[in-house]
Amino acid sequence: MRSNAPSSIPRPLQVFVGSLVHRRVSRTLYGQGTGRLPGSEAAILREEVWENVNALIAEARKSVPGEGPFWTLGGDGPMEVDTTLFGFIVSALICEASPVSGGIVRTYPALVDYAGRIRDRRKGLAAITLLMYPLNLLDVDEHIGVYF
Incomplete structure (x- = not known):
């Protein structure tokens, strides 16, 4: 998915932003309960x-x-x-x-x-x-x- 929206930013920054997004989404899913399943x-x-x-x-x-x-x-x-x-x-x-x-x-x-x-x-x-x-x-x- 990095080849789509964030393709215009440098690769190291893509990885960093991707990890931030993943962590935030995971935290949200855990808070909603679906991440605990x-x-x-x-x-x-x-x-x-x-x-x-x-x-x-x-x-x-x-x-x-x-x-x-x-x-x-x-x-x-x-x-x-x-x-x-x-x-x-x-x-x-x-x-x-x-x-x-x-x-x-x-x-x-x-x-x-x-x-x-x-x-x-x-x-x-x-x-x-x-x-x-x-x-x-x-x-x-x-x-x-x-x-x-």
């Missing part, structure tokens, strides 16, 4: 979380006919939960640092379909973009691209 329990928790999110998305998908985007809690447009879920799903699919999460997400067609429909439809992308960036400064297609 053994590896096997963390894997079970990760699977259960994605399974429950998939069930929620699958139920929402049933309520919308056709191929357009659908929203997690129903309704005509996205809410903050849609922005959050879209971000988590896409990051799990494209993050090379955690291929396990990406593999789990890929086993749930409803999750991939949910993110794909939002990505594929300009209306859905515009709605998500407005929630994520109220000034619409970023072009979502340019930054997300086609990763799944």
Whole structure:
């Protein structure tokens, strides 16, 4: 991951900053309780979380006919939960640092379909973009691209 965001800073500084970030994230996870779980329990928790999110998305998908985007809690447009879920799903699919999460997400067609429909439809992308960036400064297609 050092070849991405921190690639413009010198390598020794990348290592130093990386260790600081790792330590801080580890401390936060420990404080939240998830960092205290053994590896096997963390894997079970990760699977259960994605399974429950998939069930929620699958139920929402049933309520919308056709191929357009659908929203997690129903309704005509996205809410903050849609922005959050879209971000988590896409990051799990494209993050090379955690291929396990990406593999789990890929086993749930409803999750991939949910993110794909939002990505594929300009209306859905515009709605998500407005929630994520109220000034619409970023072009979502340019930054997300086609990763799944």
